[in-house]
Amino acid sequence: MTQEKTTANHNASIPSSTCAASNRETDSDALNVELANPTPSSTSSIQPTSRSLSHLLDLTGLNTQPSITARFDEIAQSLILRHHLNLTNGQTSEDYSILEVEFYLLKxxxxxxxxxxxxxxxxxAGRWYFHRAPKPGGGVSMTGWRDGTxxxxxxxxxxxxDASAAAVSSSADPxxxxxxxxxxxxxxxxSDSQVICGPSLLADEVISKSGxxxxxxxxxxxxxxxTYAFGNTGNDSVNSINRQVTLSVRKNDTSAPRAKVPTLxxxxxxxxxxxxxxxxPTSDHPRVVYVSKSYRYFTQPALFGDKGRVHSFVGVYSHLLAGHARSPTGPEWDTASLSSCIASILSMRPELALKYVGHFHANEPGDLEALKQYVGKAGKGASGSPAAFLGMMGVLVEGQRVGAGNTKQPTLFFGRKTK
Known part of the structure; x- marks a missing residue:
């Protein structure tokens, strides 16, 4: 049995003012300032924290999945909205705003x-880790790094x-x-508002600027x-010349004029x-569980071009449907208006955004039978195919929401017919 999508003019409660505000988010000046009390972003309903970033990076005391997810949100807010990177090479210094990150954790x-x-x-924790090359039998190499792209x-x-240079014990302590x-x-x-988009190009920038x-x-x-990320550790093996080449995470200057906080x-x-x-294709398989986790955090997606656009679409679409920017008196939108708003945020054609909405709702939420088409050989390269990726995410992301009984988050209806 195959399913086809036909759009229906069912409204979502999204105010028309949302997109007008979103269009202003492309102002790069907003990224160069830190607000003392930034507006809560789309990542969650948590309040801004005064805890230091190094404190937030320590997950030792967390013992539940929700607490870990909430901490990811806090770290992303702090790292992207309150910090920047500084790369110093002798007398030359470059500052970088952080626009996009992804979280990976084994606890x-x-x-x-x-x-x-x-x-x-x-x-x-608190170190720089350049990706190691994978080993044929699984895991990663201890001697070689990933190269090329x-x-x-x-x-x-x-x-x-810990800023000390002492190695971590090999103890089995969790x-x-x-x-x-x-x-x-x-x-x-x-210095020039140049956007370095993509992990490999970003690594190349760090290597090049470090000489x-x-x-x-x-x-x-x-x-x-x-490799300590918050300044020199006092490692005596690093001579005075090499100490002049550093990559460090630094807090933004709070004395600078305030500007609009970009949406996260x-x-x-x-x-x-x-x-x-x-x-x-089971709901408890680890890869099925984690492939759809919203562990990528980003701001200013229009600056990325088409890189990761289909993934950004899921984030922006979910954000709008969740109603984070909803006005109590704002008018409701139909699917075309919503697609136009998404398009303005992602700098894409409205008709393509509408097509993406259709792909996302091509399958029933939580339909494990439909998930089979994205598993194994059939699912190879799904992340690079808008139709496949969005179809898979529609099953998983919407399935998680429906399974959690979240009736507060509206979903656009797409009538389906079978043949």
């Missing part, structure tokens, strides 16, 4: 995300942030076994293994699918 017995590298470097750079998190990485996906260079020839040269020679969205992560041969 034994609680949060076992199968898409996490689980590299040894990820056991130490497969490079990536994480800020590690999970345990206490705290020490926690391994997490926050993948940096997009930065904006503040290094490669990741190995940067980590082992220039930094002498000192969340969506499923990029590049993940269910093609692994071990996957079964």
């Amino acid at each position: 034994p017995g609680l949060h076992v995300d199968p898409f996490t590298h689980g590299a040894e470097e990820q056991r130490r 497969r490079k990536g750079l994480d800020l590690t998190f999970g345990g206490p942030v 705290v020490k076994e926690t391994r997490g990485g926050i993948l940096l996906r997009t930065l904006m260079r503040r 290094a020839a490669s990741i190995r040269d940067l980590v082992q020679e220039v930094w002498a293994g000192d 969205y969340s969506s499923p992560r990029i590049g993940l699918d269910l093609s692994n041969p071990t996957v079964t």
